[in-house]
Amino acid sequence: xxxxxxxxxxxxxxxxxxxxxxxxxxxxxxxxxxxxxxxxxxxxxxxxxxxxxxxxxxxxxxxxxxxxxxxxxxxxxxxxxxxxxxxxxxxxxxxxxxxxxxxxxxxxxxxxxxxxxxxxxxxxxxxxxxxxxxxxxxxxxxxxxxxxxxxxxxxxxxxxxxxxxxxxxxxxxxxxxxxxxxxxxxxxxxxxxxxxxxxxxxxxxxxxxxxxxxxxxxxxxxxxxxxxxxxxxxxxxx
Numbered sequence: 001x002x003x004x005x006x007x008x009x010x011x012x013x014x015x016x017x018x019x020x021x022x023x024x025x026x027x028x029x030x031x032x033x034x035x036x037x038x039x040x041x042x043x044x045x046x047x048x049x050x051x052x053x054x055x056x057x058x059x060x061x062x063x064x065x066x067x068x069x070x071x072x073x074x075x076x077x078x079x080x081x082x083x084x085x086x087x088x089x090x091x092x093x094x095x096x097x098x099x100x101x102x103x104x105x106x107x108x109x110x111x112x113x114x115x116x117x118x119x120x121x122x123x124x125x126x127x128x129x130x131x132x133x134x135x136x137x138x139x140x141x142x143x144x145x146x147x148x149x150x151x152x153x154x155x156x157x158x159x160x161x162x163x164x165x166x167x168x169x170x171x172x173x174x175x176x177x178x179x180x181x182x183x184x185x186x187x188x189x190x191x192x193x194x195x196x197x198x199x200x201x202x203x204x205x206x207x208x209x210x211x212x213x214x215x216x217x218x219x220x221x222x223x224x225x226x227x228x229x230x231x232x233x234x235x236x237x238x
Contacts, residue, residue: 001079001080001083002074002113002114002216002220003072003073003074003079003114003216003217003219003220003221004072004073004079004082004083004110004220005070005071005072005110005111005219005220006070006071006072006082006085006108006109006110006111007068007069007070007108007109007110007111008068008069008070008071008087008090008103008106008107008108009067009068009106009107009108009109010065010066010067010068010103010105010106011105011106011107014105014106015065016101016102016103016104016105017065017066017101017102017103018057018063018064018065018066018101019052019054019063019064019065019066019101020062020063020064020188020191020196021188021189021190021191021196021197022052022126022187022188022189022190022229022230023189023190023191023229024092024100024101025050025052025066025069025101025230026050026228026229026230027092027093027100028090028091028092028100028101028103029050029069029071029090031089031091031092031093032085032089032090032091033078033081033082033085035089036081036084036085036089037081038077038078038081040228042228045159045160045161045162046160046221046227046228047073047074047075047078047160047161047217047221048071048072048073048075048078048082048221048222048227048228049071049072049073049221049222049227049228049231049232049233050069050070050071050072050222050227050228050230050233051069051070051125051126051222051230051232051233051234052064052066052068052069052070052125052126052230052233053066053067053068053069053070053125054066054067055067062188062196066101066103069103069106070111070125070233070235072111072219072220072221072222073220073221074216074217074220074221075221085108086108087103087104087105087106087107087108088104089104090102090103090104090106090108091103091104114216114219114220116212116215116216117212117215118209118210118211118212118215119207119208119209119215120207120208120215120219120236121205121206121207121236121237122205122206122207122208122234122235122236122237123204123205123206123234123235123237124201124202124203124204124205124206124232124233124234125233125234125235126187126201126203126230126231126232126233127141127184127185127186127187127199127200127201127202127203127231127232128153128201128202128203128223128224128231128232128234129141129199129200129201129202129224129225129226129231129232130142130149130152130153130155130156130224130225131152131225132148132152140200141184141199141200141201141202143183143184143200143201143202145169145171145176145183145202145206149169149202150167150168150169153165153167153169153223153224154166154167156224156225157214157217157218157223157224159225160221160225160227161217161221165210165214165217166210166211166214167208167209167210167214167215167218168208168209168210169206169207169208169209170206170207170208170209171183171204171205171206172204172205172206172207175204175205176204179204183202183203183204184200184201184202184203185200185201185202185203186198186199186200187199187200187201187230187231189226189229189230190229199226199229199231201224201226201231201232205237208223208234218234219234222234
């Protein structure tokens with residue numbers, strides 16, 4: 001199996017999956033993998049990723065209701081583990097029973113198998129994040145398109161997968177123009193002392209060009225860096 005993408009759809013009206021940040025969903029996934037015998041080492045480059053589709057519970061509250069989680073990988077060690085997951089595995093571990101989020105009422109299914117190609121139209125389910133370590137603020141995300149973004153994307157993917165990448169991201173120029181060039185968005189990645197830490201990335205429709213292997217790994221495992229924190233999840237443009 002070249003890779004796997006799982007969709008976790010929450011039923012309408014489900015109140016078990018209200019989150020402040022994407023770290024809560026990451027905890028659910030990592031715990032589910034551990035239950036199936038796979039122990040993720042956060043010190044190593046990650047060849048998997050996830051994305052969350054959610055809506056705000058209330059305009060004045062920093063709480064989000066999860067509608068769908070997408071998780072995938074093309075890593076040969078992880079694919080068979082993901083294939084064994086069931087909704088019952090998707091419960092956040094917590095010292096206080098019942099206080100974590102629960103996705104065990106979800107409908108879990110696989111997306112269609114990837115078909116090899118050298119160009120694909122995509123959009124960002126979650127922000128695509130890479131950082132420029134040569135910039136004045138190297139921890140900040142690079143928020144522009146063009147050759148430098150391609151260079152940073154390929155560097156991030158090469159680090160994750162241990163081989164060279166030659167991807168080229170071609171933005172939807174009409175979308176960029178309609179947004180007056182503002183194609184960035186923030187995402188809450190974790191909460192510290194009641195304060196949600198927000199990190200930025202690029203959100204836009206685009207065409208991704210590269211070898212079938214490069215595109216396959218981006219599709220299954222996410223594009224760019226921070227994929228295990230919820231960044232870089234992509235979906236087909238319809």
